[in-house]
Amino acid sequence: MSEKAVDAQGICKSYKSIHGKQSIVLKNISLKIDQSEIFGLLGPNGSGKTTLISIFSTLIWPDRGSLRILGMDAKSNKETIRSQINISTGKSNFPWSLTVQENLKHYAMLYGMHGQQLAGTVDEVINAFELEEYREMKFEDLSTGLKQRLSLAKAMLNRPKLIFLDEPTAGLDPEIALKTRKLIRGIHKEQEIPVILSTHNMLEAEMLCDRLAFIRKGKIVALDTPDALKHQLKLGEKVIVHYVGKLEIKELEKLPGVLNIIASPGKVEIVVDRTNENLDSIIKKFAEVRILDIKIKEPDLEDVFIELAR
Ligand SMILES: Nc1ncnc2c1ncn2[C@@H]1O[C@H](COP(=O)(O)OP(=O)(O)OP(=O)(O)O)[C@@H](O)[C@H]1O
Numbered sequence: 001m002s003e004k005a006v007d008a009q010g011i012c013k014s015y016k017s018i019h020g021k022q023s024i025v026l027k028n029i030s031l032k033i034d035q036s037e038i039f040g041l042l043g044p045n046g047s048g049k050t051t052l053i054s055i056f057s058t059l060i061w062p063d064r065g066s067l068r069i070l071g072m073d074a075k076s077n078k079e080t081i082r083s084q085i086n087i088s089t090g091k092s093n094f095p096w097s098l099t100v101q102e103n104l105k106h107y108a109m110l111y112g113m114h115g116q117q118l119a120g121t122v123d124e125v126i127n128a129f130e131l132e133e134y135r136e137m138k139f140e141d142l143s144t145g146l147k148q149r150l151s152l153a154k155a156m157l158n159r160p161k162l163i164f165l166d167e168p169t170a171g172l173d174p175e176i177a178l179k180t181r182k183l184i185r186g187i188h189k190e191q192e193i194p195v196i197l198s199t200h201n202m203l204e205a206e207m208l209c210d211r212l213a214f215i216r217k218g219k220i221v222a223l224d225t226p227d228a229l230k231h232q233l234k235l236g237e238k239v240i241v242h243y244v245g246k247l248e249i250k251e252l253e254k255l256p257g258v259l260n261i262i263a264s265p266g267k268v269e270i271v272v273d274r275t276n277e278n279l280d281s282i283i284k285k286f287a288e289v290r291i292l293d294i295k296i297k298e299p300d301l302e303d304v305f306i307e308l309a310r
Pocket residue numbers: 015016017025043044045046047048049050051052
């Protein structure tokens with residue numbers, strides 16, 4: 001397992017608009033991802049996540065930079081690499097009038113299977129992804145959650161050694177999203193394959209990913225474990241107070257240790273540095289109001305995202 005799942009150095013990519021103007025989408029991306037990892041790509045809309053996944057999965061080529069996938073040079077081994085990886089996107093699109101089984105057979109054929117092997121593999125993924133009762137259902141009649149599940153099932157047909165998931169839970173309700181995350185974790189654990197995914201869901205990033213890269217305007221601006229990212233940024237704890245009465249927000253802002261204040265009628269969120277030494281002086285400012293509720297919240301990935309996206 002010494003080979004990296006992905007070893008990218010200096011990846012650059014730009015697109016030409018219809019007016020001939022070059023826009024740089026990825027700027028000098030260098031990234032090594034281990035085979036043991038579930039690795040997450042985070043970043044605002046348009047930051048370059050899908051472009052990077054498309055490059056890593058050899059769907060498009062970078063303008064510059066070197067890329068090794070599963071230890072092989074991407075350009076000179078693209079056929080081998082393509083047979084050993086797979087990709088699934090949250091915005092899945094399959095032939096609409098084909099059933100679940102027909103769609104899977106269709107892909108299995110594209111992956112070079114036939115006869116007993118094809119039938120056996122299709123049955124296997126139908127079972128593994130609990131699609132049995134939808135076997136004869138047309139793609140167009142499937143719910144969003146089932147479409148996503150079919151897309152994941154399709155991605156396992158060629159027994160990949162590495163999978164890419166572009167927003168695998170986009171548009172799913174919380175319960176189905178949770179189920180999908182369990183499936184992803186299951187794939188990673190049982191098949192022992194690295195998973196590289198993009199997501200806008202911070203809970204998902206935190207729950208699933210061993211490490212995260214935060215991409216902004218085509219550059220990696222942070223790269224670490226979810227926990228380390230939260231601590232590195234020195235984001236303060238948030239004291240959230242619901243109250244009735246008149247509070248001098250300006251007075252609060254002046255207090256030592258107060259990093260930021262977000263005030264709305266009857267509610268104030270005070271971001272304090274992590275030492276908590278100043279909590280006492282902050283609470284004293286509430287002497288004249290009636291406190292309904294106080295919560296102290298640790299910074300979460302959502303805070304990290306907002307900070308890094310700025
Ligand atoms: N084929 C293309 N031709 C021209 N520009 C493109 C093309 N594909 C992507 N872009 C542009 O590249 C930039 C990055 O797009 P990309 O889809 O990689 O972002 P993303 O991080 O995946 O965004 P999102 O979170 O919205 O999915 C965007 O400005 C996008 O408009």
